[in-house]
Amino acid sequence: MKPLLEMRSITKTFPGVKALNAVNLTVMEGEIHALVGENGAGKSTLMKVLSGVYPAGTYEGEIHYDGALAEFSGIRQSENVGIIIIHQELALVPLLSIAENLFIGNECASNGIVDWHETFQRTEALLKKVGLSEAPGTLVDRIGVGKQQLVEIAKALSKDVRLLILDEPTSALSEKDSQALLDLLLELKAQGVTSIIISHKLNEVRSIADRVTVIRDGATISTLDARSDEITEDRIIHDMVGRDMAQRFPERESHPGDVLMEVRNWNVWHPEHTERQVIRDACLNVRAGEVVGIAGLMGAGRTELAMSIFGKSYGRRISGEVLIDGKPVDVSTVDRSISAGLAYVTEDRKNLGLVLDETIQRNITLANLEEVSSYGVISEAQEINVAEGFRKAINIRTPGVFQKVVNLSGGNQQKVVLSKWLFADPKVLILDEPTRGIDVGAKYEIYGIINKLVADGKGVLMISSELPELLGMCDRIYVMNEGALVGELTAAEASQERIMSFIVRS
Known part of the structure; x- marks a missing residue:
């Protein structure tokens, strides 16, 4: 096997934070490569660099794809060479049909007129490849999350995918749907599609990955090969967190x-x-x-x-x-x-648990504003003290409480939700x-x-x-x-x- 992708010494800096520090990643052609690490380790940032979300010039280091230097200026450019990323939050339009979602921005059209016959024919063929029997005209909001994930993969196949990147693809799926997705990745591998899977479910990683790269604190820690290394969950966890977890x-x-x-x-x-x-x-x-x-x-x-x-x-x-x-x-x-x-920490922290565009400070006091206000006026000084107290007490990893919650990792977002309800006592x-x-x-x-x-x-x-x-x-x-x-x-x-x-x- 030859390398399809080489990311060399990738460094990405945000104001006050070095998210990636000389990360190296090599993905061989035709393999399933798992990328694991704690929340905030830099996995998603690395994939955004690869796919052009963070364009060339905004990071240091080099990307070599299919033997040539790649400098993507945007996601459209990376998709044109077959690199497709499926994010944890699916990018489907709920009130459009499966067929419309598969070809949105990539319509089967001539002279500005959509050829619906061709669109539906191609949709049926793609759905068959991913094991779905739904009609092309079915609205996306009428199918479950597991099937929506398969629609996203069908959408990737419609773009002649060579390197498929999946960010936490099974996090919201049942055990049955998760297994169906993993089986599909193995089928795609047999058809020559290379995959990178980001997952916290280490049993799934061990079951399908040919190699596993561990990232910790924005740096590459290890790459384990299933053919020559004994890949155990304990070994992966040790590399992820920097210590044994007996x-x-x-x-x-x-x-x-x-x-x-x-x-x-x-x-x-x-x-x-x-x-x-x-x-x-x-x-x-x-x-x-x-x-x-x-x-x-x-x-x-x-x-x-x-x-x-x-x-x-x-x-x-x-x-x-x-x-x-x-x-x-x-x-x-x-x-x-x-x-x-009573207090309730929802399973859907992003939509129901947090105000993502607000600061940590504002989110933590939301359920108990009376405690930080007087005569209906909120005391910002009290809010800051409360938020700082929780930041230290439960180790919310952030430069400060003025950071917007949308910029935090999943684990730290969850700690903010918990802090909000703990403050309500x-x-x-x-x-x-x-x-x-x-x-x-x-x-x-x-x-x-x-x-x-x-x-x-x-x-x-x-x-x-x-x-x-x-x-x-x-x-x-x-x-x-x-x-x-x-x-x-x-x-x-x-x-x-x-x-x-x-x-x-x-």
């Missing part, structure tokens, strides 16, 4: 106290399809000093349950009762839920996929924050699609399937097999 989950002594929150006979109907019940007679409780998990497959109703409890943010015809410290509380709005002592914190899309080092830090919360007598209700995470962190686990809680296990009783047995038997 335990993935920090130790914690469990001393649950009295029941803090109880949910009784909770029923919720779908907000649009009002005849469809999404939560059925759910009953659960969370004690002081306890982490309680909710396990279940994608679509089981876990997020719907959490959002409906927190201010009835989801659903209609909601009935049931929420008690805090044994007394019924009003959770009919978000404000009233916060006043009752809740009794019970509901965490929905708290470590989705963040690396093992940042996960460990967030687990430490959770442990400190329960050590201080708070209660945590934790939703996660990663069963090892629930098993490693929770004192009790409820199992959910098709809108109902179908089982409850203590930490001593719980295992992946027992959790799955509840799901398949319900």
Whole structure:
């Protein structure tokens, strides 16, 4: 095999921050190459340099592609030679059809008139290649995230892709959809397509990557070859974080106290399809000093349950009762839920958890502005003190609290969301996929924050699609399937097999 891509001594500097420091990356023709590292290590920045998002002249070093020096002035130029990047936030237009999305900006047209017959024919052929049977005229917002990811790959194939770059392609996918995507990458490899995959899911990296390059703090640490090196998760983690992690989950002594929150006979109907019940007679409780998990497959109703409890943010015809410290509380709005002592960290931090174009300082105080204001006037000095306190306490990696949240890595964004709700001083914190899309080092830090919360007598209700995470962190686990809680296990009783047995038997 010969190199298709060589990135030599790539250095990229932003004001006050050296994001990349003499990074080297070599990708061989026809291989699947994994790029791993902690959030903020520089992976996405490196790929933006490669694809021309950061054009030649804004970085130091050289890119050699297919044996020639490449100096891309923009993303269109890199696409013209077959380099296609699929970002973590998919670039599809929801209210356009699959066919329109595949050829947007690259229309099958003559004299300015779109040839729809050719467009639909080519779309059908491309969808067949990626294993989709949807009609070309199907609107993108009518298909799930897993299928949208495949549409993005079909779009790349329409541009004669030679080097396909995928940034966290399975972060929002179910296990089944993730496996389908990985299988497709292997098929594309057999057809001669070279891939770079950025992922925090190390089991996936090990299963499909020919080679793995680890980046830490903007520098290349190692490149491991599956054919000659033993690529273990422990080895990758050591190179990612610069230390051994003997335990993935920090130790914690469990001393649950009295029941803090109880949910009784909770029923919720779908907000649009009002005849469809999404939560059925759910009953659960969370004690002081306890982490309680909710396990279940994608679509089981876990997020719907959490959002409906927190201010009835989801659903209609909601009935049931929420008690805090044994007394019924009003959770009919978000404000009233916060006043009752609840907080909810959403799974969708970018759209629902943060104001991305605002500063760290502004985001952290949003849920408790009364604490930093007097007579309706916010004290900026108090805001800064609060934000600085959280920045130091939970290690938000940033030059200062005036930084806009949009510029932070995923792990640091998640710490800002947590800080916002910790500042509201809740009794019970509901965490929905708290470590989705963040690396093992940042996960460990967030687990430490959770442990400190329960050590201080708070209660945590934790939703996660990663069963090892629930098993490693929770004192009790409820199992959910098709809108109902179908089982409850203590930490001593719980295992992946027992959790799955509840799901398949319900």
